[in-house]
Amino acid sequence: MSMITVKNLSAGYGFVNVLRDISLDITAGEIVAVLGSNGVGKTTLNNTLSGLIKPKSGEVLFEGKSIVGASPETIVDLGMIHVPEGRKLFPNLSVRDNLELGSYRRGKSDRAANLEDVLDTFPKLRDRINQIAGTLSGGEQQMVAIGRGLMSNPKLLILDEPSLGLSPLLVEQMFDLIKRINEKGLTILLVEQNVIQSLAIADRAYVIEEGAIAISGNAADLQDNSELKKSYLGL
Ligand SMILES: Nc1ncnc2c1ncn2[C@@H]1O[C@H](COP(=O)(O)OP(=O)(O)OP(=O)(O)O)[C@@H](O)[C@H]1O
Ligand SMILES: [Mg+2]
Numbered sequence: 001m002s003m004i005t006v007k008n009l010s011a012g013y014g015f016v017n018v019l020r021d022i023s024l025d026i027t028a029g030e031i032v033a034v035l036g037s038n039g040v041g042k043t044t045l046n047n048t049l050s051g052l053i054k055p056k057s058g059e060v061l062f063e064g065k066s067i068v069g070a071s072p073e074t075i076v077d078l079g080m081i082h083v084p085e086g087r088k089l090f091p092n093l094s095v096r097d098n099l100e101l102g103s104y105r106r107g108k109s110d111r112a113a114n115l116e117d118v119l120d121t122f123p124k125l126r127d128r129i130n131q132i133a134g135t136l137s138g139g140e141q142q143m144v145a146i147g148r149g150l151m152s153n154p155k156l157l158i159l160d161e162p163s164l165g166l167s168p169l170l171v172e173q174m175f176d177l178i179k180r181i182n183e184k185g186l187t188i189l190l191v192e193q194n195v196i197q198s199l200a201i202a203d204r205a206y207v208i209e210e211g212a213i214a215i216s217g218n219a220a221d222l223q224d225n226s227e228l229k230k231s232y233l234g235l
Pocket of ligand 1: 036
C-alpha cells in the first residue's frame with residue numbers, strides 16, 4: 001500500500017524555485033532516505049509535504065488522498081508527523097511535557113501507553129523525565145524530538161537530519177534506533193546528509209541535487225553506485 005506518493009512537485013519561496021519536478025513514493029513499512037548536501041531543498045520538501053509551504057505545482061497523495069492545500073493541522077490529523085530539523089523542543093518545559101505535547105492533536109487517548117513505549121525505546125529519557133529539556137545533551141534532545149513524534153501514533157514519520165550535531169558514536173546509535181522503530185512497523189522518511197549510514201538502514205533512497213532528483217534506487221544498489229561514491233563519499 002502506498003503511504004505517500006509525490007508527483008511532479010515544484011515548490012519554493014516567492015519567485016525562487018527550490019524543488020523542481022520531484023516525484024517519489026513510499027510504501028507502508030519502508031524506510032526511504034532522501035539525501036542531499038546543504039541547501040538542496042531537503043527541509044523545503046519536508047515543509048511542503050507537511051503543509052507548511054504550498055507547492056507551486058504537482059500532487060501529494062497521502063494514503064491515496066490528495067493533501068495539496070490541506071493545513072498542517074489536517075495533515076497531522078491524518079498521521080503524517082514531522083520531526084523538524086534542529087529538534088524545536090520547548091526548552092523551558094520538562095521532558096515529560098515536551099513528550100506529552102506530541103499527543104496534543106493525535107494519540108491523546110493512547111497518551112499513557114505511548115509514553116511508556118517511548119520511555120522503553122529511549123531508557124535514558126526515563127531517568128530524565130522531569131529534567132528541563134533545554135538542559136539535555138544534543139543526543140538526548142533528539143531522542144525527545146523523535147519521542148514527541150511517536151506520541152502521536154504516526155503513520156508516516158518524517159525525520160529531518162536526526163544525526164545533525166551528534167558525535168560519531170551517537171550518530172551510530174541514532175541510526176540503530178531509527179531502524180528499530182521501523183522494524184516495529186513504522187514507515188519512515190529519513191532526510192539526511194549522512195549518505196553512508198542512511199543507505200545502511202534504508203530500503204530505498206532518492207538523492208536530490210539542485211532541487212531535482214538526480215539518483216534513486218534500492219539502498220543496497222546505491223551503496224555501490226559509482227556516481228554517488230564520487231560525489232558524496234570522496235571515493
Ligand atoms: N523561508 C525561506 N525563504 C527564502 N528562501 C529559503 C527559505 N528557506 C529556505 N530557503 C532557501 O531554499 C534553499 C533550500 O533550503 P533548504 O532548507 O530546503 O535546504 P536543505 O537541503 O534542508 O539544507 P540543509 O542540509 O542545510 O538543512 C536554500 O537556498 C535556502 O536558502
Ligand atoms: Mg534542512
